[in-house]
Amino acid sequence: MPSAKQEQLVESALGLFERLGFHAVGIDRVLAEAGVAKMTLYNHFRSKDELIVATLELKDRRFRSWLMTEVERRASEPRDRLLAIFPTLSEEVDQPEFSGCIFARAAAEFGEMDHPVHQAAAEHKRLVRQYISTLAAAAGAAEPQRLAFQLGALMDGLMVNQQIGGCEVLCDAVHESARKLIDDAIPVK
């Protein structure tokens, strides 16, 4: 049972880290935005890194919940749901304040594979792939995990390129890529 102050801390931290990056945001700034004293932070978390991991775990739950809800709202057949991932994601990355995939950024800023932050990012990517793989299996893909890797890579490619220098055609081109891969991997009934 997380306290209210704890939630507020993680919430503020997530917003700041998403906008400005992990190393670029100091603890004092998080505290000011959350309206919380420094000792309160260090009562709930052992270190800044532990706070970062908590923000990634929150974002992971939130992102996957949002993705699944949205995908299931847009389509009912597993095959159509696979395809619906990309218009859904496009809506997200088209937001003007979109600042890239926070998990990719976390893994980049904390490069050592055994760092807890890096591992939290890796776990998120794994879970997203797992969801895609489940959909692909339900849709009758011969190699659902393989398709999950392919679509996962497309998603990350979309986010990276959109953040570096967005472009009208990008989202549509990536969506078309996904359609071709899905069409090829899952025979139409």
Next chain:
Amino acid sequence: MPSAKQEQLVESALGLFERLGFHAVGIDRVLAEAGVAKMTLYNHFRSKDELIVATLELKDRRFRSWLMTEVERRASEPRDRLLAIFPTLSEEVDQPEFSGCIFARAAAEFGEMDHPVHQAAAEHKRLVRQYISTLAAAAGAAEPQRLAFQLGALMDGLMVNQQIGGCEVLCDAVHESARKLIDDAIPVK
């Protein structure tokens, strides 16, 4: 005509930034590794940011030159060269010390679009796309730029996922994606 010391600075900086990140590496560490005095740095560059831009420009030239050389060595027909991009890139990302695309990382650490570092990263992605687009046009693609966006996104997706948590099947799955996209966009003669 860049001085020898200047080249040494950029070279050391590139190595450190690739391994550890831009914010994580201080100037003193670059100076120690390069064996150069601090004033020498500030005689050649106005700021650390300017040094970072120089390292990105060096890496851009080096990466594209390597990519083109390798691709042209592996195949002679434009269409085969497009396909050869992915085994070539796979060789790079399979290195144990691979630490992700430094341009994506730069754009992540310097999020503001108008920051010189961000712009240098964007310029690199644009130039890579331009190369792909040229190959695609020579291969007879109907929409070479569109294919370039698709393959560029695949490249970034490969690099992000390999760095976050590499996997045997990833490179192969992405290569297969590229093959399908190319087959679909360029009719076999």
Next chain:
DNA sequence: TAACATGTAGACAGGTCTGTATATTTCAGG
């Protein structure tokens, strides 16, 4: 030899960062 550009060494200013220590306040439950 003299002038000049280039690089070196090292201290320093002024700021930031994480994490700790201390002393005080708030507030709910018995």
Next chain:
DNA sequence: CCTGAAATATACAGACCTGTCTACATGTTA
């Protein structure tokens, strides 16, 4: 009303950061 847990304000240590400054060494060229 009293006790105790939780949060607060604030100062601080120790480290790191970028960028500047000064004084000195080196080596090339005229």
